Amino acid sequence: MGEYVVKTDARRPSVIVVGAGAGGVATAARLAAAGCKVTVVEKNDFSGGRCSLIRREEYRFDQGPSLLLLPRLFHETFEDLGTTLKDEGVTFVKCEPNYTIHFHDGTAFKLSTDIATMKQEIERFEGKEGFERYLGFLQESHRHYELSIIHVLKKNFTSYLSMLRPKFLQYLNELHPFESVYGRASKYFWTERLRRVFTFASMYMGMSPFDAPGTYSLLQYTELAEGIWYPLGGFHTVVEALVNIGVRLGVEYQFSSPIKEIRLSPDGKRATGVTFSDPTRKPLDADLVICNADLTYAYNELLPTTAYGTSLSKRETSCSSISFYWALDRQFLELTPHNIFLAEDYKESFDSIFKKHLIPDQPSFYVNVPSRVDPSAAPEGCDSIVVLVPVGHLFDSKSDTHKGSQNAPGVTQDWDTMVAAARKTVLGTIEARLKISLGPHIVDEVINTPPTWRDSFNLDRGAILGLSHSFFNVLSFRPKTKHPTINELYFVGASTHPGTGVPIVLAGAKLVTEQVLRDLNLDERIPSAKVSNRRAKSSVSPLDTEQNSKWLQWLLLALASLMLWLLFQRA
Template structure:
C-alpha cells in the first residue's frame, strides 16, 4: 500500500452488505475508514429479529453462489470456513402445488431424476439440457457481469457482447427457457420462480437468469449457523481489525458537496455533526440517496423513473411446536393457483395477488438454536408490489390481514395435520413495504432495489461512481452489478478496484468522460443499432445456409 492510500479518509454511509464489505476492503488497504449507520446494528436487511426466544433472518436466508462469499473472504485474507460455520441444507426446497402435489429439489441427481420422472416421464433428459444452458448463463454472467465494470458505453457496445447476448437469451424470458425443456406446467413453474430472487416475474426476466437454477443444482443452498447476519458481522470484525470505525444510530442528513470543485467533502449527520472525508461511499439505497442526500443532477430524474423490483409482506412467527418434517423442509415454496396473474398483480398492478405464491423458511431445520427447544421459528415472505401514491397505511393493514389469512388457509388445507396452524402462533412480528422503507430507506419499500430488466443492467444501471461528484461512489443492490448478497459482494470487489484505480490516476477525482451525461442516451442508441446489425448479419447467415441450426438455437 502506498503513502497516498494510507492517508485517504473514507466515509461509508450504511453498514449493509456492500458498506461493510467495502469497509473491510478499504481498511485492509490502509485507508482511514469510518462507517455511519442509521440503525443500531450491522447488516441492513441481512439483520436478525430476536423476540420471545425466537430468532429470524429479517431478510436474506439462503446462502447461494458460495464461491462469491469464499472469494470475498479470501480477498480479505482469510478462509470463510475459518470465520463462519456454514452448513449445506439437506434439500433445496419443497415446492407445494395448489392441487396438493409437491416436489423436492436438491443437488442429488438420483433423487432429482425420480422426482422429475414422477411428474413428467422422460423429463430428466430435458432437465440435464436445461442445466447445460443454465451453466453457460452462470459462467458467462460471472465473467461478463459480476467481474467487470461498465463505465463507458463502449465497454458495452461490442460485437463480442452482441454475440454473447444472443447466447445468453437476453431477448427471451426465464419462462420461455423452461418451456424449451419441459412439457409439464408444474416443472416449468418449479424452475422459473427463482427469478423472484432478482425481484422479477419469470415472464419478464431475461432468460439468462436461469443461472440461479444452475447454482442451486450444483452448490445447493447453504445456511450460516447463527443466522445470515453472522456473514456481515464477520466482515465487520475484519474491518475493525484493520482500523475501521463503525458508528451506529448515526443517520445521515446529506452528503456535503463543493459545487466549484465538484467533490464531496464529507457528510452531515442528522444531529448536526459534520464528518470530513476524501471519499464518500454510499451504501444507502441508491434511489433514496439520489433523492435525499445529494443535489439533483441531470441523471437524478432518470434514476427516479427507473422500474423497481417488488416488496414483501414478511411474517415472523414463533410456533409453540415443531412442524412435520416430511411436509416442511428448511426452504419451502407454496405456488399460486393462478401463477401468471399473480406476477401481473405484483409487477403491473403493484398490489397483492388474489392468490399469491409465498416462501416459508424454517431455520431450525438446520440451526436448532433459532428457537426454544420443542418450538419452531418460521419466516413467511409474501411478494407484493412496491408502494404507490395510492397506498396508505390503512390499506396496507387490510392487505396484511388478507395475506396472513391466505398463508394460514394454505397451511391448513395443503398440509396434513396442520388444521390448527393459526393456534400454534405464539409470537408474531410483521414487516410491510412501509417498514422496509422506514427501517432501511428502501425507495417505495422495494426489497431488492431497481429491477434487472435489460435496460437497467450493465452500463444502463446507475454507475458506481457519481456522474458529477467524482469522489462519491455507490455500492449495493441498485448499482452495478445488481441485487442479491453474492452479487453485491462482487460489486464491492469491482468498486475496490475502481477506487484504487482512481487514486492511482492522481487527478484529484476529476471526471474524464467524453460524452458526460449524454453517454447514457448514446449507449442506448448504439445498442439498438448494434442489435439491428447483428440481427441482419444472423439473417444473412441463415439465408446463406451458414450454421442455420446454430443461429436458430442461439436466438
C-alpha cells in the same frame, strides 16, 4: 489465497462509507486492507441492513435473506481479505432438499442437488424423456452462470461503450437477454408444473418470471449444482464477520448516526464528507465518500435534486413483501427448511404484483424454517418460521395510502387489509395442503410491510430488492458505481451495478474498491493474488476511458444501437 498488499505510507486516503449493509461493510474492509482510513456511518444501531436479525426472546429470524447462493463469491471476498469464512467462525450447512414445492392440489416436488432424486422427480411429471431435457436446461443455465460471472459480475460497466467489449458481445446472444426465464424454461419442460418449478427463482430479483431475462436461469443453476446453504447463527454472521475484519484493519463504525446529506465542495463538483441529521454533531470530512444507502433515496434525499435522481424514482423497480416472523410453541416437521407454495393462477398472481402493485388473490409464497437446520434459532421443541409473501411496491416514495397510480388508477393500497388477507391465505393454504394448523401455535409475531421496509431502511417505494433487472436496467443501463458528475463519490449496493442479492453486492464491493484504488493511483493495493499492477491497468478497456474522440464515441454508440436493434428483431 489472495490478500491485499497493505501499505501505510503518506498516501492514506480517508473514506466515509454511508450505510453498513453487506456492500458497505465489504467495501470498508477491502479499502481498510488497502491502507485507507475508513469510517462507516449507519442510521440504525445494527449492521447488515435487510441482512440483519430479528430476535424475540429465544427465537431468531433472518429479517431478509435466509438462503445462501453463489457460495464462491462469499469465499472469494474473505480470501481477498487474507482469511477464510472458517477462520472467522462462519459455518455453512447445506440444505437438503433445496426446496419442497407445494402445488395447489396437494402434490409436491423436491428440488435437490442429488441427480438421482432429480431424475425420479422429473420423470414423475415429464416422463422418461423429461430427464434428458432437464440436462439440456442444466447445460444452458450453466452457460448463463459461467458467462455472467466472467463478463458481468467481474466487470465494471462505466459507460455505454462498455457493452462493446468484444468478449462480452461475442457471448451476448448466448445469454438470451431478450427472452424471458419462463420462455426459456418452456423449451425444456413440457408440463406447466415444472415450468413453474424452474422459474419461480426470478423472485430473488423481485421480478416476474414472465419478464425476467432468460439469463437469470443461472439462479436455478447455482441451486441445482452448488446447493442452498445456511450460515449457522443466521445470515447476519457473514456481515458480522466482515465488520470484525474491518475493525481489526482499523475501520471505525458509527451506528445510530443517520445523515442529512452528503456534503459537496462549494462548486458542487466533489464529495467532501457528510452532515449528520443530529444538528449537535459536527460534520465529518473525508477525501471520498462511498454510498451504500438505497440508491434512489441517496440521489433524491442526500444529494442536490437533479433530473437523473428524479428519473430513478420513475424507473422500474422490484417488488416488495409482506413478511411474517412467527414464533411457534411446537415443531411442524411437515415443513422442510425451505418451502414454496405456488398459486394455481401462476401468471395472474405475478400480474397482480407487478402490474397492479397489489397482493394477488392467490399469492405464491415462501416459508423458511431456520430452526430445521439450526436449532439455535428456536427453543428446544419449537420452530421459528419466516413467511415471505411477494406484493407490489408502494405507489410512490412518500406515501403508503396514495390513491391511484399510472398502473392502477383509483386503487388504494390498504396495508392493514392486505396484511390480514395475506395472513389468512398463508395459514389457510398451509393447512389445506399439509393438513397442519400453525395459527393456534403462534406465540409471537413480527410483520414487515412495504411501508416498514421503506421507513427502516430508506428503501425507495419499499422495494426490497432495489431497481428491477430488466434488460434496460442492467449492464451499462444500470446506475454506475461512480457518480456521473460529482468526483470522489461512489456507490455500492443492490440498485447499482452489478445488481441485487448479497453475493452480487459482494461482487460489486470488489468492483468499487478496485475502481477507487485505480482512481487514487493506488493500483498496487489491489489484491496481489488476483491482479498485478500491470494487469489492473490493462484490464480497463480503452472503450471505458474518456480520451476517445467524440466522433469515435458517436460511431461506437451508433454501432451498438444497430446491434441491439438487430437482436430485438431476432427476439
